[in-house]
Amino acid sequence: MEVLTEIAKYCGATFLILGGFFEIIGAIGFIRMPDFFTRAHAVTVASVGGAVLPLIGIALISLSHTELGLGRVYLASLCLITALLLLIVVSTGSHALVRAALRTKTRAVDDRNRGS
Numbered sequence: 313m314e315v316l317t318e319i320a321k322y323c324g325a326t327f328l329i330l331g332g333f334f335e336i337i338g339a340i341g342f343i344r345m346p347d348f349f350t351r352a353h354a355v356t357v358a359s360v361g362g363a364v365l366p367l368i369g370i371a372l373i374s375l376s377h378t379e380l381g382l383g384r385v386y387l388a389s390l391c392l393i394t395a396l397l398l399l400i401v402v403s404t405g406s407h408a409l410v411r412a413a414l415r416t417k418t419r420a421v422d423d424r425n426r427g428s
Contacts (some may be wrong), residue, residue, distance in 0.1 A: 320376035322353030348413055356406040360399060362374025367395040 338358020345351045371391035374384045 316380065317376040320372045323415035324369040324376065327365045327372065329361050331364075331366035331369065334358055334365065338362060348418055349410060352406055352410050352413075357401045358403060359406075363398050363402070364395045367391045369399070371395075 335358050337352050339363070341354030341357070342351050345354055368391070371388040374380065374391070376385040377384055411427070
């Protein structure tokens with residue numbers, strides 16, 4: 313049983329590190345992308361990867377701590393429910409923003425980069 317708790321701890325830590333990586337990549341993408349649509353994609357990747365993966369990691373780490381008793385199951389289930397809701401809400405919100413920009417004929421390329 314100790315082997316499984318160690319695996320859960322290491323997997324949880326890996327998810328936490330991956331979440332930070334997605335946040336950094338999303339921030340770089342937001343700065344470097346030329347227009348609204350690609351920036352919205354970068355922000356969505358950062359929001360989903362940077363929020364959902366650490367929540368899954370916290371759920372795994374909390375399940376590996378046996379001293380928490382039944383509180384570990386409660387904490388893990390709250391983290392997983394929050395992660396599921398974030399997946400739905402962030403993706404839907406980003407889609408709504410991009411669709412509204414597309415319907416209002418927002419230009420795809422930013423004119424600041426063209427020198428005009």
